[in-house]
Every structure is written in C-alpha cells, then in structure tokens.
Amino acid sequence: xxxxxxxxxxxxxxxxxxxxxxxxxxxxxxxxxxxxxxxxxxxxxxxxxxxxxxxxxxxxxxxxxxxxxxxxxxxxxxxxxxxxxxxxxxxxxxxxxxxxxxxxxxxxxxxxxxxxxxxxxxxxxxxxxxxxxxxxxxxxxxxxxxxxxxxxxxxxxxxxxxxxxxxxxxxxxxxxxxxxxxxxxxxxxxxxxxxxxxxxxxxxxxxxxxxxxxxxxxxxxxxxxxxxxxxxxxxxxxxxxxxxxxxxxxxxxxxxxxxxxxxxxxxxxxxxxxxxxxxxxxxxxxxxxxxxxxxxxxxxxxxxxxxxxxxxx
Amino acid sequence: xxxxxxxxxxxxxxxxxxxxxxxxxxxxxxxxxxxxxxxxxxxxxxxxxxxxxxxxxxxxxxxxxxxxxxxxxxxxxxxxxxxxxxxxxxxxxxxxxxxxxxxxxxxxxxxxxxxxxxxxxxxxxxxxxxxxxxxxxxxxxxxxxxxxxxxxxxxxxxxxxxxxxxxxxxxxxxxxxxxxxxxxxxxxxxxxxxxxxxxxxxxxxxxxxxxxxxxxxxxxxxxxxxxxxxxxxxxxxxxxxxxxxxxxxxxxxxxxxxxxxxxxxxxxxxxxxxxxxxxxxxxxxxxxxxxxxxxxxxxxxxxxxxxxxxxxxxxxxxxxxxxxxxxxxxxxxxxxxxxxxxxxxxxxxxxxxxxxxxxxxxxxxxxxxxxxxxxxxx
Numbered sequence: 263x264x265x266x267x268x269x270x271x272x273x274x275x276x277x278x279x280x281x282x283x284x285x286x287x288x289x290x291x292x293x294x295x296x297x298x299x300x301x302x303x304x305x306x307x308x309x310x311x312x313x314x315x316x317x318x319x320x321x322x323x324x325x326x327x328x329x330x331x332x333x334x335x336x337x338x339x340x341x342x343x344x345x346x347x348x349x350x351x352x353x354x355x356x357x358x359x360x361x362x363x364x365x366x367x368x369x370x371x372x373x374x375x376x377x378x379x380x381x382x383x384x385x386x387x388x389x390x391x392x393x394x395x396x397x398x399x400x401x402x403x404x405x406x407x408x409x410x411x412x413x414x415x416x417x418x419x420x421x422x423x424x425x426x427x428x429x430x431x432x433x434x435x436x437x438x439x440x441x442x443x444x445x446x447x448x449x450x451x452x453x454x455x456x457x458x459x460x461x462x463x464x465x466x467x468x469x470x471x472x473x474x475x476x477x478x479x480x481x482x483x484x485x486x487x488x489x490x491x492x493x494x495x496x497x498x499x500x501x502x503x504x505x506x507x508x509x510x511x512x513x514x515x516x517x518x519x520x521x522x523x524x525x526x527x528x529x530x531x532x533x534x535x536x537x538x539x540x541x542x543x544x545x546x547x548x549x550x551x552x553x554x555x556x557x558x559x560x561x562x563x564x565x566x567x568x569x570x571x572x573x574x575x
Numbered sequence: 576x577x578x579x580x581x582x583x584x585x586x587x588x589x590x591x592x593x594x595x596x597x598x599x600x601x602x603x604x605x606x607x608x609x610x611x612x613x614x615x616x617x618x619x620x621x622x623x624x625x626x627x628x629x630x631x632x633x634x635x636x637x638x639x640x641x642x643x644x645x646x647x648x649x650x651x652x653x654x655x656x657x658x659x660x661x662x663x664x665x666x667x668x669x670x671x672x673x674x675x676x677x678x679x680x681x682x683x684x685x686x687x688x689x690x691x692x693x694x695x696x697x698x699x700x701x702x703x704x705x706x707x708x709x710x711x712x713x714x715x716x717x718x719x720x721x722x723x724x725x726x727x728x729x730x731x732x733x734x735x736x737x738x739x740x741x742x743x744x745x746x747x748x749x750x751x752x753x754x755x756x757x758x759x760x761x762x763x764x765x766x767x768x769x770x771x772x773x774x775x776x777x778x779x780x781x782x783x784x785x786x787x788x789x790x791x792x793x794x795x796x797x798x799x800x801x802x803x804x805x806x807x808x809x810x811x812x813x814x815x816x817x818x819x820x821x822x823x824x825x826x827x828x829x830x831x832x833x834x835x836x837x838x839x840x841x842x843x844x845x846x847x848x849x850x851x852x853x854x855x856x857x858x859x860x861x862x863x864x865x866x867x868x869x870x871x872x873x874x875x876x877x878x879x880x881x882x883x884x885x886x887x888x889x890x891x892x893x894x895x896x897x898x899x900x901x902x903x904x905x906x907x908x909x910x911x912x913x914x915x916x917x918x919x920x921x922x923x924x925x926x927x928x929x930x931x932x933x934x935x936x937x938x939x940x941x942x943x944x945x946x947x948x949x950x951x952x953x
Contacts, residue, residue, distance in 0.1 A: 274953050301951075304737060330741065443953040471952040485949055489773050489941035493949065512952040 266551015267463075269477065269505055272470035273545040274443060274513050281470070282315045284546035284558075291466055293437030294319040300326040300452040301444020301472045312440070320440070321432050325452045328425045332455075335421050346410040347451070350499075353406060357399040358496060364392050365494040365528070372524045392532050396497045400480065403499040407454070425456055433461045443471025443512065446483070446498065450476050459502040467504070471512035474541055478510055479503045482533065486519040495529055506552050509533050514540035514561075514569070523567025530563040538563040539572055547572075577605045577612040580640070580647060588642035603677035604692050609653055611692060613637070614677060615646040619666045622646045626660035626692075628926055629899040634663060652694040656924035657931070658897065659689035682930045684758050691930065702767045703760050703933055709770035710736035714762060714781070719808045723799035730805060732813075733762060733779035735769055743814045745777040745821040745944055747849075748801055748837075750791060750830030752781020758929035764936045772948040773941045778813050780805060788868050791826070791833035793875025798833075798840035806844075820888065823847030823943055827932045829854050832872055838886035839879060847943040848890040851932045855903040876903075883910055889917045891939040893932075895925035 270288045275281055297320045299306050306326040313320050333340035368388040374381050433439060439462060441449070449472050453459055467477065475481050484495040511518070518540075519525060530538055539562050541547065546558040557572040564570055576584075583589050583597050598616065605612040615622045615637060622637035637646035652658065659682050664671045674681065675690035682691045693699075712735045720727050731753060735744075755761040761781075768774045782805070784790045790797040801824065809815060815822075822845045824834040831853025838845045856869045857876040863869060890911055894904035901922070908920045919942055925931035 276953055304739060334741075443951075445947055445951050447950050475952060483949055488945075488948055489937055490945075 266549075266553065268466045269549040269551075270466075270468045271474040271477070271505075271510065271541060271545075271547040271549070272468070273541040273543045274471050276543075278543060279315060280544050280546060281312075281468075282317065285316065285468065287546065288548055288556075290468065291437040292318070294321055294435065295438045295440050295468070296321050296323050296433050296436040297440045297442070298323050298325060298449070298453065298458065298473070299442040299444065300329075301442060301446065301449035302326070303445060303448055312442075316440075321436060323429055323432060323458075325425075325429065325456050325458065326448070328429075329452045329455055332419070332422050332425065336419055339419060339422070342410065343455070346406065349406050350403060353399070353402055354496070354498070357395070357402075360395055361392075361494055361496060364388070364395055368392055368528055368532070369524050372527055389528070389531050392528075396532070399497050400500060407499070422456075429456050429458060430461055433458075433465065436465075438466040438468060441467065441469040441473030441476065443473055446472040446475055446481060449473065450481070450499070450501070453502075459504075462502065462504060471541065474510045474512065476501045477504045478508050478536075479506050480509055480533070480536065482509050482511070482538075484511060484514075484529070485517045486522070486525065487517060492519065492522075492525070495532075504552075505549055507536055509536045509538045510541050511538055511563075512541045513543070515542045518569070520569055525567075526563050526569060527565060527567035530565050530567075534565065537572075540569065577607055577610065577647070577649065579605055579607075580612065580614075584640065588640075594643060594645065598677060603675065606693075606695050608695055609651050610649055611652045611694060612647055612649040613660070613662070613675065613692075615662055615664065615675075616644055616677070617664070617666075618644060619646065619664050620668070621665045622648075623663040623665075624648045624650070624660055625663050625672065626658050626926075628658055628897040629901070630897060652692070653924055654694065654696040656692075656694035656897075657697045657934075658692050658694070658926055659928050659930075660692060661689060682758075682928055684929050685754055689928070694924070699930075700934055700937065702771070702937055703764060705763050706767055706770065709766045711766050712736050712738075712762065712769070714756070717808070717812065719805055721800050721804040723796040723804055728782075728800075731756070731781040731783070732809070733765055733781060734813075735776035735778070736766070737776065740814060742776075743816045743821075745775055745823070746780065746806075746809060746813075746815050747777060747822075747847075747940075747944070748780045748782060748805065748824045748834075748845075750782055750784070750824075750826030750833050751787065751828075752779070753783040754929070755827075755932075756781060759933035759936070761933075761936070764933065764940075768937060768940060768946070772946045772951050773937065774944045774946040777944060778809065778815065780809060787829055787833075789871075791829035792868070792871040793832060793836045794871070795840060798837040801837045802841040802844055819843055819846035821846070823849060823887075825849035825851075825939075827851035827853075827929075828927065829872070831855070832875070835879070835886060836875055839884060842884050842886060845886075846888045848887040849939040849943055850890065850892045851935060851939075852894050852898055852900055852927050853892070853904060853907070854900060855907050857903065857906075880910065883914055885914050885916060887916065889943055891919045891921075891942050893921040893923065893935040893939065895927060895931050896922050897924065897926040900927065 371385045371388045478501040481498040481501045483498045486492045545560045547560045548556040560572040561569045562572045623634040637648040661672050678690045680691040681688045717730050824845050826834040831850040855876050856865045856873050863873045894901050911918050
C-alpha cells in the first residue's frame with residue numbers, strides 16, 4: 263500500500279491540455295487549489311483559462327508580483343537578490359566552460375571503436391568526471407544560495423514576512439497546490455524567496471513542465487534543438503526534493519534528439535541512479551509520496567541510448 | 576536543354592497556344608537540380624541575364640529557341656543558392672533592364688527591385704514571415720541631439736511586446752535600420768525570435784544615415800554619435816542593462832564597416848557585433864581598385880589591420896560567397912580570432928543583398944543574444 267500525499271505530474275499543456283482529465287483520473291481531493299504560475303512572469307495572473315479547465319476554485323498565490331512588490335519596497339533586498347542572481351549566472355557560466363570539454367570527451371569515448379575492455383574503462387572514467395563536475399556545481403550553487411536564503415527567510419523584512427504569512431495561510435487553506443510551467447529560474451527563485459517549498463510537502467501537488475522539474479532533487483536543463491544546435495544538458499541546481507530519484511524532462515519529444523543514441527546514453531548514465539523521465543504533451547504521471555503509481559505515456563532514458571516506456575516497479 | 580523545354584520542342588517548334596500553356600503551367604526560372612534555366616518571351620535582338628555575381632560573367636547571353644519568340648539561358652547554380660537578377664533585353668537598338676516577367680518573386684532594396692532565383696534546396700526561413708502567434712513590438716521615433724553631427728537626428732526604436740519599465744533590456748544599434756525593416760523584415764524577425772524565446776526581449780535602435788557612404792566609411796563623427804550621443808540618450812529613456820555584453824552594433828555592407836569602426840573607436844563599450852557582408856576593403860600594397868568612395872574605408876581598414884585591438888568580445892560575421900567582398904571578409908576572420916575574440920563566421924550561397932542578410936539574422940542574433948529558450952519549459 264503506497265503512502266504519502268499525491269503528486270500528479272504532466273507534460274506541457276500546449277498545444278493541447280490533459281489537465282482536466284488527469285485531475286479527474288487521479289481523484290484529486292475536492293476543494294480550493296492554490297496556483298503558482300510565477301514561471302509565466304508578467305503573465306502570472308492570466309489563469310482564467312486554468313479556472314475553466316480545472317472547474318474548481320483557484321487561488322492565485324501571485325508570487326511573481328509579490329516579489330516585485332517586495333523589491334520595489336526594499337531596494338537593498340532587491341540589490342542583494344540581483345547580486346545573488348548575477349553570481350549564480352556566473353557560476354553557471356563557469357560550470358558550462360568545464361562541462362563542454364568533459365561532455366565532448368565522454369561522447370567520444372561512447373562512440374569510440376576498438377578494444378571493448380579499454381573503451382569501457384575510459385567511458386566509466388569520463389562519465390565519472392562529468393558526474394563529479396555536476397556534484398561540484400550542485401554544491402557550489404547551494405553554497406551561493408544559502409546565505410541569501412537564510413537572510414531572505416528570517417522574516418526581518420516586514421513586507422516579506424507578511425507575504426510569507428499570507429502565502430502560508432492560503433496554502434494551508436487549500437486541498438492542493440498547482441504549479442505551472444514557464445521559466446524555471448524565475449519559478450524556482452520566487453518560490454524560494456517566499457519559502458514556498460517548505461509548505462508543499464504535505465500537500466497534493468499538480469505540476470507540469472517547469473513546475474514538475476522543481477519538485478525533483480536535481481534540476482537538469484536540456485535542449486538539443488536551439489538555433490545554435492545541440493547543447494549539453496546542464497545541472498541547474500537543487501530542486502525541492504519532494505520526488506527523489508527522478509529527473510524530469512518536459513517536452514522531451516521535441517527538445518531531445520531521440521535518434522542520437524550516444525547523447526541519450528550519456529544523459530542516462532551521467533545522471534544515474536536518478537531516472538531521467540520524459541514528460542511530453544499528454545503525459546500524466548502519478549506518485550503517492552515518492553512511490554510511482556501510474557506512468558501514463560511517460561518514458562525513461564536507458565543506459566544503452568534508448569527512450570522506452572516507463573513502468574511501475 | 577531543360578527537360579521541360581525539351582518536351583515542349585519534342586515535335587518541333589511549338590505553336591503559340593502550346594507556348595501559352597507551357598508558360599501557364601511552369602514556374603520560372605526552370606530549376607532542374609543545379610541547372611537553372613531562365614526563359615524570356617518576346618521579340619528582341621538579344622537578351623542577357625544580368626546578375627552581378629562574383630565568379631560569373633556579368634552578362635550571360637540567352638539563346639533564341641528555334642522558330643519561336645522564346646529565349647533561354649542556363650546556368651549552373653549549386654544547391655541552396657539564391658541569386659538576384661534582371662534581364663537585359665535589346666530591342667530596336669535600345670537596352671532595357673527589366674525584371675523577369677515570368678517570375679513574381681522579387682527582392683526589394685533602396686534602389687528598386689530585382690527578380691529572385693531560388694536554386695534547388697533554397698527555402699525562405701519560416702521565421703521571416705509574419706506569424707499570428709507572435710506578439711508584435713512597436714516602433715517609435717526618438718529625436719536625439721547629436722554633438723558629433725551638430726544637429727538633431729531622428730532614430731526609430733523597436734520596443735518589444737510586453738515591454739515593462741521595471742525590467743532591464745539589452746540594446747542593439749542597427750545601421751541602415753529602416754532599410755532592415757523594409758527590406759529584411761527585421762521587425763517581423765525580432766517579433767518571431769522573441770516569441771520563440773530564441774532572443775531576449777530587447778531594445779533595437781534603427782539608425783538611418785542621410786549620407787551613409789560618407790558617415791559609414793570609418794567616420795569618427797558617426798562612432799561618436801553612437802557612443803556619446805545615442806547610447807546615453809537611450810539609456811536615459813529606456814531601462815538598458817549597463818554592461819558591454821548587453822550592447823551590440825550591427826550592419827551590412829558599409830553598415831558593417833561602420834559597426835566595426837564604432838566598436839574599435841570605443842573598445843569595451845559594445846560587447847557584440849553582428850557584421851553582414853562588410854565592405855572591408857584594404858590594400859596591402861599600392862592603391863586599392865574599388866573607387867574613391869572606398870578611400871576612407873581603406874584608410875580605416877588598413878589602420879585596423881595594423882592595430883585591431885579588441886573591438887568586441889563576440890562577433891558574428893556572414894558573407895555570401897557570390898560577393899566580391901568574400902575575400903575581404905575571409906581575410907578579417909583569422910585576424911579577429913588572433914585577438915582572442917569569440918567569432919562565428921558563416922558563408923552562404925548568396926550575394927550582396929537584403930534577403931541574404933535577412934536569412935542570417937536568426938543565427939547571428941540568437942548567438943549574440945541567446946534568449947530564455949533554455950530556461951523555459953512550458
């Protein structure tokens with residue numbers, strides 16, 4: 263018997279949506295839902311379509327706009343917040359510099375031909391180097407976040423503290439929390455600013471795309487079809503760890519080049535033991551706590567470079 | 576002979592009705608792999624294909640097709656090529672330069688229009704067409720008092736959709752900016768690339784010189800206008816990111832020279848350059864052969880080649896391989912790379928024209944100003 267609050271994860275809700283059916287199928291508890299759409303940035307409040315789709319009361323947490331209000335009222339806090347962002351971006355840039363070379367080397371060893379034993383040893387070592395770099399980057403981003411996070415969340419800013427309280431009260435009064443897709447950096451940072459992650463553990467969560475990514479332990483950015491071509495997947499930072507052991511890859515059917523098996527293989531092996539799970543349009547993935555209940559059309563990346571249907575263990 | 580024409584002449588010279596039907600049912604010019612056949616119909620003493628492509632004869636003669644009023648000329652055009660052309664028709668001793676009457680595809684520029692031949696494999700990029708989904712930005716006019724030119728000048732400013740004063744924006748200065756709007760669909764391209772998250776929302780200043788051959792030819796006044804008049808004026812009016820990496824200059828042909836010159840005159844100010852088919856004429860020894868209008872360009876380029884410095888951290892360059900300027904552009908690449916500049920150079924099967932420059936915008940802009948696509952998971 264599985265235990266823990268439900269988590270319903272979906273793929274992109276455009277061009278078609280499966281939110282309404284998925285909520286019914288999952289037996290979402292009745293009642294109001296709090297909505298977090300900070301990833302939509304200035305379009306945060308445009309949730310009328312969601313109200314219509316969901317067919318139940320939605321309470322917009324408005325954390326993107328709340329953050330703007332806080333920044334306008336406290337220039338020092340805004341400056342520190344921006345400074346933290348600049349440092350995190352710089353950290354990401356430095357990580358990317360190192361990642362590029364290691365990823366090229368790892369892919370070349372995966373494609374190498376010759377003595378299998380020699381190649382396998384070099385592959386393992388090349389991937390281990392990548393994993394070490396990912397770990398280091400994760401540690402660095404957390405180190406850069408922590409002092410700011412502590413400062414922001416002490417409640418010594420009256421307005422910030424009021425928003426913390428209000429958000430807490432709203433979430434406590436709702437049966438579920440819905441987190442939309444959008445800009446992952448904006449979503450993650452604004453949720454952290456108001457300490458929202460601490461309020462989610464006991465709640466039923468419905469999330470899609472970026473909203474699902476923030477629930478994992480690690481957030482991995484990926485896109486093989488940018489105007490400049492393929493990019494190596496990057497660890498962006500720690501998520502909220504509410505669904506351990508998974509890395510979520512929204513819209514993978516579009517963003518990943520499925521036929522390029524060496525890239526898929528590298529991604530799978532690099533992030534192992536976490537499972538790289540695709541969340542494509544139409545997917546509905548259900549968890550009870552951290553136990554997987556239903557997989558819908560979700561797929562997973564394999565260590566031999568394929569993308570196969572995800573099955574419940 | 577082109578297979579369609581061969582079929583038309585299979586049983587001897589076709590009659591008027593057969594020619595009418597052939598013209599009605601064919602797309603011109605006739606593209607058969609790399610063989611492209613241009614067709615003209617009408618009375619003439621001679622007909623020439625004029626396409627001003629470096630590497631081809633400037634006038635390619637048409638051949639009359641037996642016992643008809645049809646003329647044809649075939650050239651070899653490699654896959655993915657795009658060229659602009661006109662027909663030179665000689666009738667009654669008079670030379671007439673005309674658009675291809677059988678081809679509706681035109682490219683416009685400040686001097687008029689040319690017919691366009693899209694070779695086998697060329698396809699106009701989808702992002703150059705207006706899209707119903709993309710929100711459109713606005714273009715507004717700003718008047719700037721210029722100390723450099725001792726006069727007030729109007730500049731068109733592209734403001735992205737969803738512009739908000741409490742955000743900060745990158746800025747790009749575009750030489751011949753109004754021409755870019757009119758002939759290279761720049762506004763549509765910006766709207767589409769911003770909508771697709773491939774570039775960030777940004778402010779784009781569209782300058783249009785009243786005397787471009789002089790002011791864009793390595794003129795210090797123009798560099799000062801950009802750096803000391805226009806940039807401060809825009810920084811006061813719009814929330815711009817105060818960082819070289821968020822500032823860039825762009826231009827084509829002489830506009831490419833002006834962009835490079837401005838960045839060179841004010842090193843460290845502009846982090847990005849987008850240079851298209853720059854007219855980087857220089858002379859290693861003796862006098863250059865390009866005419867007096869290039870004199871100041873050559874003076875600047877010779878000095879630049881001697882003391883290049885680091886005009887920008889990142890430079891995107893493109894040039895058509897059917898341009899005579901391909902030599903000068905290729906020559907510049909290793910020199911910029913030797914300075915440690917991050918440089919991307921793209922050669923394409925196209926010539927010195929606005930549609931070539933339009934088709935390169937996505938690669939250049941999205942490389943210099945990567946958008947939030949990487950961060951957005953809808």
